[in-house]
Every structure is written in C-alpha cells, then in structure tokens.
Amino acid sequence: MNAYSPSDLKALVEEERIHRKAFVDPDIFQMEMERIFHRSWVYVGHVSQVPQPGDFFSTRIGRQPVLMVRHTDNSVRVLYNRCAHRGARVVNEECGNAKRFQCMYHGWVYRTDGTLAGLPMQADESVDGFDFSNPDLGMRPVAQVDQIHGFVFANISPDGPGLLDYIGEARHAMDEFVAAAPDGEVELAGGCHRYEYKGNWKHQLENLTDTYHVIATHASTVDPDGKQFKRRSGTDGAEARFYDDKKQPVILDIGVSVYPHGHSSTESMFPEAQTGGIWEEYRRILAEKRGPERADELLKQKIHNLTIFPTFDLLVVQNAIRVIYPIAVDRTEVRIYPIRMKGAPEAVFREQVQYVNLTHSASSFVQTDDLEAFDRIQVGLATEAQDWVLATRGRKRERFDNRGVGHGNKTTEIGLRYLHRHWLEMMCAE
C-alpha cells in the first residue's frame, strides 16, 4: 500500500513549483525506487569497462545490486548480483575478471550469463531433479538491457519504450559527442571521482539543468578579471565570463532544451572553436576522418551537458559522464568517469583527466559549492511553514517544436519544470 495516491502525488507538482515532500519524505523515496528506478532505463556502465569475456563491473540500479558482465559469447549482460540460494551478494569486488562466479556462503557457482553451473555436494539426493537451466536457480538477468554508443542501460521492467525511443531526440547530442572521437567510439578511462552529499538525489539532477545558480553559487571561482579559471588548454582556455569590464554580472544566455521522458541539455558556456596547443593536432586528425568543416563544427561543443533522466549526464565540455546514485531520501552518491575520445591525441585525454579534478572532484573549485547548496537545501526543506520550491524562471519564454522538444533561454528553469513533470507521470502510473 503506497502512502500516496495518484491524486496525492498530483498535488506535489504544479506548473511552476514542486512540493517539499518530493525531496524529504522517505515514503516518496521508496515510491521513486519502485516507480522510477524499476521502470526506467537506468545507466549501468560502459562496455569499455568489460572489454574481455568474464570481465565484470558491479553496480546498482536504484537500491538493487547488479553486475554488468561480458559473457563468453561477447554479449554484455546485466544480472542481479544475488545468489539464488540464500540471497548473498555473489560478486563482492567492484570490477575484475572471472570464468565463473561463486557465492562465498555455500559455494553455488554461476556462469557469466547467470545460469547455475554447479553447487557443492551436487550428488546429494536433495538436489536430485534440480533443473540447472531454471532461471530461478541462477543469477537472474535484468529484464531489458540495451546500449547506445557503448553506454549500457537497463530497465528492470519488461514494459515501456525501448532505449532508443526512451532517449529520443536527446540522442542527437550524444551522437555529436561521439562523432568528435576520430574513431567514432568512446571509452571510460582514468577511474572515477566519487562524491556524496546529505541531500536528495534530485538536487543534483536539477542542478544539471540549472544555469541560473552559477553566478551566486560559484562566486568564489571568479578571478578579478570577471572570468572563471581555465577548463582546458589552447587559445580560448574555456574560461567562463561571469562579469563584464564594468563588474556588472553578465546575464549568461545559456539556453536549455528539454526532451520527452525528462531529459534535458544545456548550451555550452564555451561555444567558440577550440584552437591552439593540443587542439590543433586533434583538429587535424578529426578533419582527416570527417572533413575540415565538420571537424570544426564538432570541436565547437555547442552543448555543455546532456542529462538522461533519471541518473545519467554526459559532460560534453569535460569529456566525462556523471552518474547519480540515490542512497536514501537525504543521501546521494555521485560519480564522474572521464571519457577517452578514441583516435584523438592521448594528450587530449590526459589534459581532460587533470581538468576534471578541478571541475568535478570532491575537492573541485566548482563542485564543493554545489555540494554545500545540496546539503543546505535538504536542511532548509525541513521547514513545514513553506511547502513549495519554485521553478518559475523563464516560464513565459519557453517554446516547443513539433517534436516535443522545448527550449528556453537566459537562465531559464524550464529543465526543472519538465523533469518534475516526467517524474510525476512516472510516479502516478500504477
């Protein structure tokens, strides 16, 4: 029995404001696990994390432990990381390689497709007639698994649209990002940053589409010349301009686009062509593959980031992905994985790895103040005298095209409005 009926839920999300309970009520969090995390395409990992048969990566979908593994037939599977016998997590390492997975408790052994391979004292009469192909006696596969550009997503529910329909028009930004890799492929490399905060997972999700917070939250990152620190080498250096020469705040005209199913993208703060230093060699290599005009276009980076609801964010500007892991209603872990653009000069990867330390690590100049905001939101939302958080900005300026893609400019909050609209739709579905 859910604590919230559909009409209770509908009362939580209005056109321009969201009720505080969506962020602080443990009952809502429990419903989110069931209705969003168990019914959406959730990012699991990238195929490059499991290049060889037997390679595995242990993670979770919502609160459920899963294992992404490359089977002997070279396909990438997603299995529940749970022993069929007594329920222990079978694989305890985060990543590695194994021919078989053996549970530590009673020694049941599984193949890399999850089927039961054997168990100790198998000749015993108690397992006479055991049907080893019965999936209930294996590590069960997650209902739906698919991938886009090697990014593996899984849906615990067998229902709903396929992955590509789910991502829909938002895939354009992903395609463009991957096309900027001279080999047309990307891989995760260089480990990951992990940070956590004492706040709801949606604070981070909202933040990814919120171009309005930048000037206030990140004031301490701005140099006296009104620009932020460099985010990459080369001529432009990707230094975001916060203030003009007269020290007046520049209204950052960073547009936001929203797509069906709660996805969104924000425009880049650094849309200029990247030139100088390592970028020249990169451009030359890319131009050989795609032609000079297309290479220039691809290296412009028109998109800052692309968010696929509910947990995946492609950080186009930093060549990285960000993944949100909800832990409890008031606790969230986030990971940042750098991406290697295959075929690009290795110096591009090395440089991005080092800049991502500054932009997205737990010690980063930027992230630390975002985390402070997330913690303070959770504390502030305990206030019962005021029920609503506001997402009004840019409401009158937003416009939609005939594909259902919406757009707002000038520090709009359109992204917040539409992610919560999709959230409500998912939550209300019985």
Added chain:
Amino acid sequence: MAAVPEGDKSGATMADRGTLERIVFLEGELLDGKRYEEWLDLYTDDAIYWVPAMPGQKSPENHVSLFYDDKHTMLARVTRLRHPEIHAQLPASRTCRIITNVAVEDAAGNAESLDVTSSHMIVEYRPGSEQRIFAGRCRHTLRRDGGRWRIARKRFDLINCDSAFAALTVPL
C-alpha cells in the same frame, strides 16, 4: 631526529635531516592554522601537490586524483579559500593533525633532494557537519632551493582515497 642509516651516501647532514622533519611538521601547523600563504611559500615554484584517488596510483596523468595541483593551481585554491563567498567554507573547517613515523629517505641518491615519509591522521570538524578523519601515508620530496629546503612534491595516499567524499574544500 632520524638516525642516519648505515651506508648512507647522501651527504645530508644530521642537521639537514632535522630541518626536513621540521618542514613536514611546519606544513601541518600552517595548514591547521589556515596560514595558507605561508604554506604556499614552503613549496618550490615547480612543485606538485598530489593526493591520488586510487591505492598505489601510478600516475596523475592518466587517472583522476583527489588533488593534483601545480603551484598555479595551489595559488588558485588559496585565493578561493580567501574569497568572501566561498560557501563551502562558511563556516570554515577546523583541522588538527598528528604526524608521526617520520623517516628520511635518500630516494634521489644526492644531497640536493631527499624524501621524507610520514604517517598523518587529520581530524576535520566543520560546525554543522560530522567530524571526519583522514589518515594515510605521505611522501614529501624536499629540495635545496636558494639556500633553504623547500617542498618540490608532496604525495599523500589516503587509506580511503577511492571512497566517496563529502566536499574536500581545504587542502590536506
């Protein structure tokens, strides 16, 4: 003061060794005291301040790090720590550290550059947050620079370097 090991050919004197240990202790004192400008001055202009994000991490170039700062970035960090609107430090962290098991090593094989290894336990408290403990082994590479010893490189391997962290706003 560390004993000079048998067969040491570094040419470093006992006095040098005492000085090196004192620099490591002084660094801790300056960080705990938020005397960041003096802290920066302990480092050479080409210094590297590195806190790996993986146990036994081999390189800061092909793997992310919790901190991997050159002097320019260290200065930017300190400038930001002095900024009136650094929200993540309002209120500021207070730290207290214990530095022990100090040993001087002659990694480079000459008296111009010596390594000092030490164990650190740092307790951080920020009003309104839970107290945190950081622990790990540190390697300082010290170099003679204009008549004094300065830190050319610091590597700090936290035992939990690959865990998820709440904001790490102050250098460790």
